[in-house]
Amino acid sequence: MRILLIEDEGKAGDYLKRGLAEAGFTTDWVQDGLSGEQLAIEDEYDLVVLDVMLPQRDGWSLLRNLRQAGKETPVMFLTARDQIEDRVHGLELGADDYLVKPFAFAELLARVRNLLRRHPGRDSETMQVADLELDVRRRRAFRGGRRIDLTAKEFALLELLMRREGEILPRTLIASQVWDMNFDSDTNVVEVAMKRLRLKVDTGFDTRLIHTVRGMGYVLESQSDPSSAA
Incomplete structure (x- = not known):
């Protein structure tokens, strides 16, 4: 919160x-x-x-x-x-x-x-993007009806992405919002966390929801953008 x-x-x-x-x-x-x-x-x-x-x-x-x-x-x-x-x-x-x-x-x-x-x-909300659901109050995530086990930081990261659906979020913003820290170019904490979250959210599904936009940041959306990387 x-x-x-x-x-x-x-x-x-x-x-x-x-x-x-x-x-x-x-x-x-x-x-x-x-x-x-x-x-x-x-x-x-x-x-x-x-x-x-x-x-x-x-x-x-x-x-x-x-x-x-x-x-x-x-x-x-x-x-x-x-x-x-x-x-x-x-x-x-x-x-x-x-x-x-x-x-x-x-x-x-x-x-x-x-x-x-x-x-x-806001904490009473249930958010949904495609078949991905987030129950903010109960701190639970589901995709295709299947429960996704997330750490506290992963949940905060997914909540941020879903609240800003379709918006490219730079690493600096993610670091400040989720980790409450200034972004250091020598720190790969955002990249590591995003990779783990993507594995949990997208593995086993035909449609990827979390995308890397080269040189800009990350975005959660149901349709992949041509400039996105895996």
């Missing part, structure tokens, strides 16, 4: 991003309200965690603009502003939770999981 963290303080942001990653969440972290608002509106997240006092755009305005854009993504304020009127204001703007700094990470994690249970969103 994907979380957008909008926190301008470096140490706090790094601490939260690492903790959420260890808890199994893919977390994008930005340090200003304008960038955070753009990501929150244009991309798909399961939860937004944001501060109130942010450079370029404060959390109040960000949330107001998010709701006006029709985005119902759950939002948690994480801020040092502890006055009752601040909490009321945040909730009235459409926040789903409000946690005051300093905080215990265990409480933050419990609140995050509670919000995600209340707003299952």
Whole structure:
């Protein structure tokens, strides 16, 4: 599941991003309200965690603009502003939770999981491409009715490919989304994982779904492109 963290303080942001990653969440972290608002509106997240006092755009305005854009993504304020009127204001703007700094990470994690249970969103989906099915909530994959056993990273990789069906995904994007790391040209982790996933998904079937596009990246689609390689 994907979380957008909008926190301008470096140490706090790094601490939260690492903790959420260890808890199994893919977390994008930005340090200003304008960038955070753009990501929150244009991309798909399961939860937004944001501060109130942010450079370029404060959390109040960000949330107001998010709701006006029709985005119902759950939002948690994480801020040092502890006055009752601040909490009321945040909730009235459409926040789903409000946690005051300093905080215990265990409480933050419990609140995050509670919000995600209340707003299952994308995680309740079943996706399908051709005869390939992905049950996101139950973390199961099937092709032609046959169960495919996947590791956690393989599942995350397949989910990314299926959500972006027909779109060529560069290795840099895959590395950041699935492994939460910057792409290193000397690292073949993406290639190795993709090869293993392709073996599990495509072996034994006449139609290949996962394709390598030379010099560009990978794509999942039911029809092979002439520029694709095996």
